Amino acid sequence: MARDLPLSNGNVLVNFDTHYNLRDIYFPYVGQENQAADHLSHFGVWTPEDFFWIDHQDFKKSASYLNDSMVTQVAGEHARLGLKMTLRDGVDVQENVFVRKVQLENKWDRERTVKLYFHLDLHLYGNGVGDTVYYDPDLGSLVFYKGHRYMSLSCCGGPDSKKAGCTSYAIGQKEMNGLEGTWRDAEDGQLGRNPIAQGSVDGTIELEVKLPARGSAEAWFWICFARSPQEIARTEKSVRETGPQAMLQRTYIYWLHWLARDRHDLSLIDKDMASFYKRSLLVVRTNMDNRGAIVAANDSDILKFARDTYSYMWPRDGALIAHALDRSGYVSLTSKFFQFCRRAITPEGYLQHKYNPDGSAGSSWHPWINPAGEKQLPIQEDETALVLFAMWHHHQLGKTLDDAREDYDQFVVPAAGFLASYKDASGLPLPSYDLWEERYGVHAFTVASVYAGLLAASKFAEHFRDKARMMYYRDAAQAVKSAVEKHMYSEQEKRFIRSLYWNRDKNTYEPDLTLDASLYALFDFEMFAADDPRITATMKAIRQQLWIQTEVGGIGRYTNDYYHQVTKDIGKVPGNPWFICTLWYAEWVIAVAKKESELKEAAEMIRWTMKHALPTGILAEQVHPFTGAPLSVSPLTWSHASFVKVVQEYMSKLKQLKNKGRGKEDISDAKLLQTTGGPR
Known part of the structure; x- marks a missing residue:
């Protein structure tokens, strides 16, 4: 499936497929070490009435970039569930951070509880051997690591990122013994809260959002990239002090100026x-x-x-x-x-x-010897x-x-x-x-x-x-x-x-x-x-x-x-x-x-x-x-x-x-x- 809507800051590159699923995550080089290795990471929405993933056919969406920038603009509606959703993603121009803004709109005349689920299926260093995922209680985040590769998955409701922390999480194994991954746990709105897993693993975080009648709310998710736990802690601190909204805004402005x-x-x-x-x-x-x-x-x-x-x-x-x-x-x-x-x-x-x-x-397919046995x-x-x-x-x-x-x-x-x-x-x-x-x-x-x-x-x-x-x-x-x-x-x-x-x-x-x-x-x-x-x-x-x-x-x-x-x-x-x-x-x-x-x-x-x-x-x-x-x-x-x-x-x-x-x-x-x- 073709890749679409690439986002990068020259150290981190993310690619989506044409259904807006996260597919490729490159770090620390653009083009080297695909930490997702073509495995699909899901984003889903739970309501008391039903659940859907962002690539479901009932969620009708259009995808583009926000004006002439490197920030996405994806707008969609699930008519049966009375929900509209707009997503804006960017890779920050100063820190190695992927930021997602989710704007939710309730089309019904009553208040509702909605749960958002962000799932990551990583293969650090490009393979799924020996990865670890754990829940960090200080950050309220999931941390993925292997060797010198660290990634954290975090969220907050509303613009106050200092109150960051997921409302629930799931960590587990995948690709063995018939296990599909923790994204399946999200479909009933209940995550298992297993605190750590190693081997071939994945993780999902939940953010619960209150939607007023005929009203709207916003949510923020981000992924930090680092080479050590100390760098992850420093980057997470930077996100929470600066705010994901300010990061997305400065990224948008930077690319407009770059084009100019x-x-x-x-x-x-x-x-x-x-x-x-x-x-x-x-x-x-x-x-x-x-x-x-x-x-x-x-x-x-x-x-x-x-x-x-x-x-x-x-x-x-x-x-x-x-x-x-x-x-x-x-x-x-x-x-x-x-x-x-x-x-x-x-x-x-x-x-x-x-x-x-x-x-x-x-890698190369050019031989050093010709059919006659001579060096070339x-x-x-x-x-x-x-x-x-x-x-x-x-x-x-x-x-x-x-x-x-x-x-x-x-x-x-x-x-x-x-x-x-x-x-x-x-x-x-x-x-x-x-x-x-x-x-x-x-x-x-x-x-x-x-x-x-x-x-x-x-x-x-x-x-x-x-x-x-x-x-x-x-x-x-x-x-x-x-x-x-x-x-x-x-x-x-x-x-x-x-x-x-x-x-x-x-x-x-x-x-x-x-x-x-x-x-x-x-x-x-x-x-x-x-x-x-x-x-x-x-x-x-x-x-x-x-x-x-x-x-x-x-x-x-x-x-x-x-x-x-x-x-x-x-x-x-x-x-x-x-x-x-x-x-x-x-x-x-x-x-x-x-x-x-x-x-x-x-x-x-x-x-x-x-x-x-x-x-x-x-x-x-x-x-x-x-x-x-x-x-x-x-x-x-x-x-x-x-x-x-x-x-x-x-x-x-x-x-x-x-x-x-x-x-x-x-x-x-x-x-x-x-x-x-x-x-x-």
């Missing part, structure tokens, strides 16, 4: 597009750890597919996401990503497949190259080039040295895995990124008056471009090709003519102009042959894409529609537009993206070609970052063309950045 730092004039676009743009910025931030990792996705539901997750930092994804944020003006935030990469680079000058948020190497590097060369590319723009946009010496010495020089030397006699890069992590060869996306990375390194060298390296990197980049023109353009297809594979028997490269949306990189990384006839032919072929011929539409990755494939009718559905691939084509349309009317198709692609998001504005990796339902992980950080970048380019070109139409000087955002050095 974006440097773009959103008045150029419709309000719904502007709101979706802001939502995408916030979703990207939820998947960023405060120590620099930009995580691809944190949807643990993907575990059912391969027993692994997307909760890793791929340098390629991270670089392109950081680039979109840098264009928005968040350079102080993205600087931590580049520091992460600087720490991660190998002595040989390349970055590995992917990383855990703590900086350790992530298990890398995607574009991951190293794109960090170089993004790092240059990061310092240029942030006006921090004079402070970039450490990046130059510790990352640029070794990385560019590797890129410049990892090549064959033709000038093409040696084989590595493609961006889709499926094929070992020489790929158009990779060579475009290598070209961009080497040019970026040359500019760094020029800035630091390193003339020899400047010329070396520049010449290496030009050799890559010349080799692409010679070996990766097909006269037969009248377009560029996606890959070359080495044929050992023939001692030559053989072309892969499969049409692939990633060919957009040849213009986006500025190897060729967007209006180069060869690029135009390539991009038009992508639009014509990779567009999904169903009511859903969108552009697939490549012809006969097998990943999550739902049909073999590749003439109609060459692959599932991906958000990033559809937006890549929109980028090209924007780049070649000469008048406002020529931006219409790009706007349609942007709106296609918005239309196929979840109602809360969350973008998956791909969608079902017949139903439009999300497929694979949700949200995918790269999808949201691509939306941000395309809308930025759309606004820039729109502004440029409007000024041109009025006879004003043509100053696009890109030119502005060159003349002013970036956002102020």
Whole structure:
């Protein structure tokens, strides 16, 4: 089930499913150590007439965020029981605390007693072995712990958090001997008050609320995160002194101010597009750890597919996401990503497949040996190259080039040295895995990124008056471009090709003519102009042959894409529609537009993206070609970052063309950045 409404402060990340059940709880790193491990934590309501969980079909609800913030707004009604309920959740921006406000409204003409139940099914350190839950009488809370991971579950009725304490609780075992968990105890309105349990355990707290006739009442719940019992006590004290209401309010205000730092004039676009743009910025931030990792996705539901997750930092994804944020003006935030990469680079000058948020190497399926028994590097060369590319723009946009010496010495020089030397006699890069992590060869996306990375390194060298390296990197980049023109353009297809594979028997490269949306990189990384006839032919072929011929539409990755494939009718559905691939084509349309009317198709692609998001504005990796339902992980950080970048380019070109139409000087955002050095 797709994840929805992510909330984070960079240390704690929580995800809900589409029924608003708490599913993923990451701490102390965003994307590492899922303390819930995809197990469902319940929230329920008891009345003398009946009981319901928040995901029950009789509780009709709508879920969204509160304005343009990282606080949820979930409103629902149980008509038969005469109850309305509004929930607002947030992760505090100063403390590692999840806060929930519950507003109850009684639709009946008599006073009522209502009991609220918050259940946590935790698997600390990601497994359910050796956990402990106990009732802490000093806090009036449940405390969960194992090793150096502590979480407390607390509540209070009304705004006076100094009177915190649950009215009852249940602690017990689960997932053994037929035991489902303590959430079952809540359904009759009576909890067992067992004071402690260990092993595979869970816990539930109760808060009794008096509802006046035709009146309302509020309740507060919170979860504190810590590494020790002393830290739990300190954090609980902070919540009770500050008050959960003040915490939720400061969190709401913080994210409004954070969005206001974006440097773009959103008045150029419709309000719904502007709101979706802001939502995408916030979703990207939820998947960023405060120590620099930009995580691809944190949807643990993907575990059912391969027993692994997307909760890793791929340098390629991270670089392109950081680039979109840098264009928005968040350079102080993205600087931590580049520091992460600087720490991660190998002595040989390349970055590995992917990383855990703590900086350790992530799992990989790239072999160190080829079928002939020879050693090969298990890398995607574009991951190293794109960090170089993004790092240059990061310092240029942030006006921090004079402070970039450490990046130059510790990352640029070794990385560019590797890129410049990892090549064959033709000038093409040696084989590595493609961006889709499926094929070992020489790929158009990779060579475009290598070209961009080497040019970026040359500019760094020029800035630091390193003339020899400047010329070396520049010449290496030009050799890559010349080799692409010679070996990766097909006269037969009248377009560029996606890959070359080495044929050992023939001692030559053989072309892969499969049409692939990633060919957009040849213009986006500025190897060729967007209006180069060869690029135009390539991009038009992508639009014509990779567009999904169903009511859903969108552009697939490549012809006969097998990943999550739902049909073999590749003439109609060459692959599932991906958000990033559809937006890549929109980028090209924007780049070649000469008048406002020529931006219409790009706007349609942007709106296609918005239309196929979840109602809360969350973008998956791909969608079902017949139903439009999300497929694979949700949200995918790269999808949201691509939306941000395309809308930025759309606004820039729109502004440029409007000024041109009025006879004003043509100053696009890109030119502005060159003349002013970036956002102020």
